[in-house]
Amino acid sequence: MTVMQIVQQLFNSMGITMEIFFVTLVTSLILGLGLALVRMSKSRVLSLIAKFYISVMRGTPLMLQLLVVYFGPFFIFGMQITPSYRLKAVLIGFALNYAAYFAEIYRSGIAAIPVGQYEAARLLGYSKTQTFVHIVMPQVIKRIIPPVANETITLVKDTSLAFTLAVAEVFTVTKQLVASQSSVVPFIVAGIFYYVFNLVVAVFFEYLEKRLSYYR
Amino acid sequence: MRLLEMNHIKKSFDGQEVLKDISIHVDEGEVLSIIGPSGSGKSTMLRCATMLETIDDGEIIYLGDAAAVSRDGHAVYAKAADLKKIHNYYGLVFQNFNLFPHYSVLKNITDAPMRVQKRGKAEVYAEARELLRKMGLEDREKAYPYQLSGGQQQRVSIARALAMKPKILFFDEPTSALDPELTGEILKIIKDLAAEKMTMVIVTHEMNFAKNVSDYVVFMDKGIIVEEGKPEDVFNSKNPRMKEFLGKFEE
Numbered sequence: 001m002t003v004m005q006i007v008q009q010l011f012n013s014m015g016i017t018m019e020i021f022f023v024t025l026v027t028s029l030i031l032g033l034g035l036a037l038v039r040m041s042k043s044r045v046l047s048l049i050a051k052f053y054i055s056v057m058r059g060t061p062l063m064l065q066l067l068v069v070y071f072g073p074f075f076i077f078g079m080q081i082t083p084s085y086r087l088k089a090v091l092i093g094f095a096l097n098y099a100a101y102f103a104e105i106y107r108s109g110i111a112a113i114p115v116g117q118y119e120a121a122r123l124l125g126y127s128k129t130q131t132f133v134h135i136v137m138p139q140v141i142k143r144i145i146p147p148v149a150n151e152t153i154t155l156v157k158d159t160s161l162a163f164t165l166a167v168a169e170v171f172t173v174t175k176q177l178v179a180s181q182s183s184v185v186p187f188i189v190a191g192i193f194y195y196v197f198n199l200v201v202a203v204f205f206e207y208l209e210k211r212l213s214y215y216r
Numbered sequence: 217m218r219l220l221e222m223n224h225i226k227k228s229f230d231g232q233e234v235l236k237d238i239s240i241h242v243d244e245g246e247v248l249s250i251i252g253p254s255g256s257g258k259s260t261m262l263r264c265a266t267m268l269e270t271i272d273d274g275e276i277i278y279l280g281d282a283a284a285v286s287r288d289g290h291a292v293y294a295k296a297a298d299l300k301k302i303h304n305y306y307g308l309v310f311q312n313f314n315l316f317p318h319y320s321v322l323k324n325i326t327d328a329p330m331r332v333q334k335r336g337k338a339e340v341y342a343e344a345r346e347l348l349r350k351m352g353l354e355d356r357e358k359a360y361p362y363q364l365s366g367g368q369q370q371r372v373s374i375a376r377a378l379a380m381k382p383k384i385l386f387f388d389e390p391t392s393a394l395d396p397e398l399t400g401e402i403l404k405i406i407k408d409l410a411a412e413k414m415t416m417v418i419v420t421h422e423m424n425f426a427k428n429v430s431d432y433v434v435f436m437d438k439g440i441i442v443e444e445g446k447p448e449d450v451f452n453s454k455n456p457r458m459k460e461f462l463g464k465f466e467e
Contacts, residue, residue: 119310120314123307123308124332125380126331126332135316138318139317215361216317
């Protein structure tokens with residue numbers, strides 16, 4: 001195989017890596033917000049459940065969680081597992097795991113909004129939803145961009161954990177190519193891919209930060 | 217016309233009685249100042265009036281509409297829909313402004329009238345600009361709060377409260393976060409509002425201001441009203457606690 005062919009093969013797997021990345025990012029950012037709200041809810045029971053969930057998701061390896069999501073339906077419910085479920089299991093596992101991290105980031109951001117903002121909004125007659133959507137959330141987003149950027153960069157690299165379920169993303173294919181071609185080229189190509197990917201992510205978040213720097 | 221009546225207000229925090237049977241009332245066009253040492257309960261009184269805190273017992277009546285009534289030694293609040301209506305009667309200016317940092321000056325003032333009161337944009341903007349002109353901030357409408365001095369921020373927050381057209385405007389130590397120079401500019405604004413017969417309740421440490429601008433002064437200490445009346449009477453009171461408090465200010 002020529003270097004070009006190796007790059008060609010890896011190129012196909014990059015689409016899968018990006019799919020894992022984008023689907024996880026979108027779903028876990030949404031799930032995470034919901035989870036943060038449950039975690040901060042007045043109901044002690046709900047809050048404790050969310051707290052326990054976050055604790056487990058952050059306290060156990062993502063690789064293990066992926067295996068549980070993949071094999072769980074078979075071992076627990078006796079359901080038939082098809083190969084097409086592999087990618088789905090990866091997406092579910094990633095979303096569930098990253099939601100826990102994002103929930104804690106949201107929580108820190110929401111907790112940092114001064115109580116005076118809520119009181120001012122209340123005095124002006126804003127409803128709770130209006131206050132959250134128009135007054136609190138915009139300020140939260142500005143505050144959490146740096147930690148979210150951090151987590152997102154980690155996510156780019158974590159997509160490689162999908163090799164656990166033999167999903168043909170960049171890392172899985174790289175390992176196969178290195179073994180079959182006895183070449184170190186796939187490692188280098190994969191390294192460049194992840195680095196450039198994260199460079200784009202970092203530049204994007206820097207841009208966001210700048211866009212929101214019109215106020216303090 | 218009586219705009220606000222608070223009768224026999226009681227409020228405790230964790231068993232600590234902060235308000236012990238306090239009653240005040242405010243008539244239309246009147247300026248009421250509440251003075252007293254820190255911890256006297258005057259800010260709590262204001263927070264109860266604006267319903268940022270709930271009272272334990274007593275009654276709160278705005279323009280004849282009961283927001284809370286006393287029943288069997290406990291305060292019972294009106295239904296949410298009624299409270300929402302009552303809410304429209306008053307506004308509050310905070311000690312530390314609490315402007316929305318992500319909104320421009322103009323948006324800080326116009327957002328609630330449009331979003332909450334559903335008034336038209338043209339009308340709201342015209343009124344907001346008029347308010348800014350009154351506050352001497354006509355050239356700062358595009359600025360963000362962080363770009364303004366404390367005094368300017370407080371003027372924006374007064375404009376924001378006025379834009380809702382409240383019948384009563386409450387001030388919670390509006391100058392306590394400001395240096396003397398900036399304090400002067402805020403006090404002038406409040407004075408102008410008083411001249412326009414705006415009904416106001418002001419919790420303040422500015423004794424001269426309370427003396428000169430108020431129609432009625434309430435002196436609170438340790439959760440009770442020690443002295444109240446016309447400013448000339450209160451500031452010449454023979455009450456030892458009152459004299460001690462004023463003495464400290466004159467030193």
